[in-house]
Amino acid sequence: MKKIILIGASGYVGSAIMKEALNRGMQVTAIVRHPEKITIKDANLTVKKGDVTDIDKIARLSKGADVIVSAYNPGWNNPDIYEETLSVYPKILEAVKKSGVPRFLMVGGAGTLFVEPGLRLIDSGMIPETILPGVKSLGEFYLNTLSKEKEVDWVFFSPAANLFPGKRTGKFRLGKDNMIVDDQGESSVSVEDYAAAMIDEVEYPTHHYERFTIGY
DSSP states (O other): OOEEEEETTTSHHHHHHHHHHHHTTOEEEEEESOGGGOOOOOTTEEEEEOOTTOHHHHHHHHTTOSEEEEOOOOOTTOTTHHHHHHHHHHHHHHHHHHHTOSEEEEEOOSTTSEEETTEEGGGTTOSOTTTHHHHHHHHHHHHHTGGGOOSSEEEEEEOOSEEESOOOOOOOEEESSBOOOOTTSOOEEEHHHHHHHHHHHHHSOOOOSEEEEEEO
């Protein structure tokens, strides 16, 4: 049975990942700032109160796990999302190192995916201004910090451009650095299928020290 530490389990993507892991019988420890937000009851679920900026506590709670999955997000409506993302994620990475957990999987962003040769989504003018700071910060952490990490076996899992609430179909395509689009040129995937692919990676490690992406 895989033992997973899940950061950000009460959020939009984190809650979907938690449900998928529990449905597969995995042992999940959810580390959240507000435990009362986790209402699911499951014999394989342990909820721990923790602040992701507390490196020592996160490391201590994570010891003995097979993998740490982070769905941390300061909130898309948070005016300080850019600064908080870039200040918190290095601390999460440091906690992973300190914990001794060998694998780190991160809910990434789509901004650094290429929409055509030499053009990333972040520079295409297609991203709404309202979410641009959050997209930029995730991209900068990936390009400037995570991509250079050699100590921890990391994965940055970029969703499709449109990550919507829907159904778990189990039918999707995976790629690496290029945005996956359908026959209509749309880049989309349900959060349920994204979670399924994330837990596939937990169960059957395929990607190492790299980013991958998903789409229909």
